[in-house]
Amino acid sequence: MGINKLWRLLPCAAVIATFSLPAEAVPQPPPPGPVLHTPASALNTALSCGGDVDDSGTAKPVLLVHGTGLSAAETWDWGYRRALGKLNRPVCVLDLPGKGMDDMQDAAEYVVHAIRTVATRSGNKVSVVSYDQGGVLALWALRFWPDIRSTVDDYVGLGVPYRGSRAAAEHCVRNPLCQPAVRQLHPESQLIRNVNLGQLPPGPSYTSIHTLFDELVTPQPTASLLPEATNIATQVFCPLRHTGHLTLLADAVGYALTVDALEHAGAADPRRVSGSLCSDRALPGADLVAMATSLPLLRPSELFDVVGGQATETEPPLRCYVGGTCAPAAR
Numbered sequence: 233m234g235i236n237k238l239w240r241l242l243p244c245a246a247v248i249a250t251f252s253l254p255a256e257a258v259p260q261p262p263p264p265g266p267v268l269h270t271p272a273s274a275l276n277t278a279l280s281c282g283g284d285v286d287d288s289g290t291a292k293p294v295l296l297v298h299g300t301g302l303s304a305a306e307t308w309d310w311g312y313r314r315a316l317g318k319l320n321r322p323v324c325v326l327d328l329p330g331k332g333m334d335d336m337q338d339a340a341e342y343v344v345h346a347i348r349t350v351a352t353r354s355g356n357k358v359s360v361v362s363y364d365q366g367g368v369l370a371l372w373a374l375r376f377w378p379d380i381r382s383t384v385d386d387y388v389g390l391g392v393p394y395r396g397s398r399a400a401a402e403h404c405v406r407n408p409l410c411q412p413a414v415r416q417l418h419p420e421s422q423l424i425r426n427v428n429l430g431q432l433p434p435g436p437s438y439t440s441i442h443t444l445f446d447e448l449v450t451p452q453p454t455a456s457l458l459p460e461a462t463n464i465a466t467q468v469f470c471p472l473r474h475t476g477h478l479t480l481l482a483d484a485v486g487y488a489l490t491v492d493a494l495e496h497a498g499a500a501d502p503r504r505v506s507g508s509l510c511s512d513r514a515l516p517g518a519d520l521v522a523m524a525t526s527l528p529l530l531r532p533s534e535l536f537d538v539v540g541g542q543a544t545e546t547e548p549p550l551r552c553y554v555g556g557t558c559a560p561a562a563r
Contacts, residue, residue: 262379263378265378265379265380265553266551268345269341270341272345274329278326279342281322281323281325282317282322285322285323285353291322292354292356292385292386293323293354293356293358294316294323294324294358294494295347295350295361296312296323296325296326296361296362296363297328297362297370298328298366299332299363299364299365299366299535300331300364300365300414301534302332302364302535303327303331307481308325309526311515312481312515315516315517318516318517321494322354324350326342326366328366329342332365333411334412334413335412336368336416337550339365340372340373342369343370343373347383351380357383358383359384359385359493360386360388360436361386361494363390363392363480364390364477365392365413366389367392367393368392368417368424370389371387371389371427371458375430375433376553381434386437387437387438387461388500389439389440389441390441390490391441391442391446391477392449393417393448393449394456395424395428397417397418397449397450397455398419398451398455399448399449399532399533399536400417400418400419403536404418410544411543411544412542412544415547418547419455421547423550431460432459432461437462437499438458438461438462439462439490439493440456440458440464441466441489442464442480443466443475443476443480443486445467445474445475445476447533448532448535453465461499462499466480466483466485469505470507470510473510478532481523482513482515482520482523483513483515484509484513484514485510487515487516488505488509489502492504492505
């Protein structure tokens, strides 16, 4: 074949080669997870956001999730909500039904909806800061609703009973009829066992902040340790600081570690936090008078006495999605 004829055939060969290349696989979005059965009106009412969440720019919004026996206002309004707002971070607050005493699987649906809503409204990733039971709920949501993982930037837990609470188990021994969430916080409950199965859900960075003097999340430190996460006790900075379960919400060291996680890529790094914070008892701008009004309880164990969900003698059964036994949705 002459060189000129070969040259004329090259464009055709290139076209054939182009159409012969295998097509690249288009990444598929993760499945949305189980259907939410809580009415949308209840889910929407439970979420409260500042107007700046709709125009957050590059500032990632923060979702605050409270714990057992407290309302969102009692937990956050006098402290974290005020302080984070002064950092120009859009803040949203989730108020769990029954002060967090109902079935935690129901409460987790509120967390899922809140994360989806805040991410959509802000057009940005969400940082979730949770306290006590709220941290278990956020982890449960990330484990069983894969679609929210890519929308969460930071997970920060404060005083979270990842391994359950011995105090919760003792409470239900003293009170055979106890609230659903308290039963689910028993160290040997099915919910606690399943939230800890396998590796941490991919997506966010994970920071767990706890105090070695926690009276409710016991035994310490094992009850607050989250494998694969960055686990930090406030006593790393201030060994003699007697911060308890409730006062962790006001603690300057815990807050500084939280902000460090929010303002840097990845989890909190204690090396970036100043040890001089030991001289500061409370987070900046905290209204301690309002705190005393909001948290009048002398003993954190009294949080389990708050009237909430229907008292029960047994742990609520696990939902079908936990074991993958749900019936296929009707077409």
